[in-house]
Amino acid sequence: MKSEYTLNDNARIAVIGGGPSGSLFSIFALKMAKMIDRKINITVFESKDFTRDGPVGCNRCGGVISEHLIQALSIEGINIPTEVIQRSINSYVLHTQRGDVFIESPAAEKRIATVYRGGGPKGIRIKEKQSFDGFLLNCAVEEGASHSPLRIDGIRNGDKPVLTSGGNDVMEADLVVGAFGVNSSTWKMFEGLGIGYKLPETTSAFITELEMGFESVSSTFGSSIHFFLVPEPGNVKFAALIPKGNYVTLCILGKDIDEKTVRGLLHTPAARMLLPQDVLDGKFCKCFPKLPLTTAQVGFADRIVIIGDAGSSRLFKDGIGASYMMSKAAATAALFYGISKQNFAEHYLPAYNRTRNDNRYGRFVYAVTNAYKNIGILTEAMVNVVNKEQDRRNKEFPRLSSMLWDTFTGNETYRNIFLRGTNIGMHKNLLLESAKALFRRSS
Ligand SMILES: Cc1cc2nc3c(=O)[nH]c(=O)nc-3n(C[C@H](O)[C@H](O)[C@H](O)COP(=O)(O)OP(=O)(O)OC[C@H]3O[C@@H](n4cnc5c(N)ncnc54)[C@H](O)[C@@H]3O)c2cc1C
Structure with missing residues (x-):
């Protein structure tokens, strides 16, 4: 049934932000409109130029595209081209206080990709690859969206919202899609609309791009992402070295990461083993981006x-995968049901809440991982169980390895990881290895 909140022919949609969620929303909405034979006009307002190197062209992130997302995009007909993929990843190495473990993809296929969100690290010399965000934005434009480089700096909420930029009205929209992330001040505009919106709580992370040269990255890292599950510095949840083309991205997630934390981490034995001193002495492209810890109100x-x-x-992982899910749910609600608050409450809120609820399991999963990271006996037990699983991986299901794999890759929901962790046999193995570790320490 048509109402004033139906997207009619020639409806105008303003998408604020051309990161993954804005571009994916545009692609899905335009595909859905074609399916129901409706003409809609989408303008994506994105002021960054994703072809430029350094922070000005980049939505700062580790750039790991999960297996789950690669598959989901390919089903949608969005195949990430090789010109965008920096490296294919098939394994993780976990560095702990009690040794290292190597975990191969349970599916034994190279399906995780590493990418640059923008035009690469500032001052990049050999630029052979394209930006992931630029690729998605181009897909949206090919689907029929218009891209405007304007930065939106105001919204007036009347019968229909009006967007302004530089003091000028630029568009009256039937629907405004806020895809502005948490790294700009645009949230203030939405909080000011009086709709009850409140930005998620955030914390600061750290990213730097270390130039090592293609051969050196290949021989040191191969197709593995290296994870640091070490107790010090204490505010680090985890840190990862992610191989790209000529560079390795160091990404640190945790609470209030600062320069001191970064120095502390780079001086751990595992980091010193992987990163030559001349690389550490180099000038890095670095940033302290924010990431959300909670879900926005309203x-x-x-x-x-x-x-x-x-x-x-999603908490700490696969944020681009979460963007995919939220943008598809929002496009479905808008195109097939309508654009009123009620329509979104019925058809968008369930997806919104699913992610929020799954993050509760995520908090539990990370609390347990933290204990295994910090308590030496538990770390040793975990390392030993995973090593045995990896030796026998063709004969039996590597349960703990697969849980760690899915936790670090963001490949599974936290709920499924939690449920897999209720297996009694796995806990018996961990208990046995903990007892052995205790015995070794005390003898
Ligand atoms: C340290 C770190 C590492 C991460 N690593 C990964 C990872 O490896 N894999 C993964 O899947 N996720 C990762 N994430 C999460 C991921 O970066 C986000 O989940 C994802 O970028 C969210 O996409 P988005 O489109 O919602 O927001 P963003 O990517 O932040 O895009 C928002 C866009 O809106 C634009 N914008 C904002 N305001 C305006 C305005 N007023 N007018 C016009 N344009 C505007 C901005 O320029 C920007 O392009 C990481 C995050 C951090 C902080």
């Missing part, structure tokens, strides 16, 4: 919907 209103990091995202 992610929609009449003619407004907020997606991606600015709305509801």
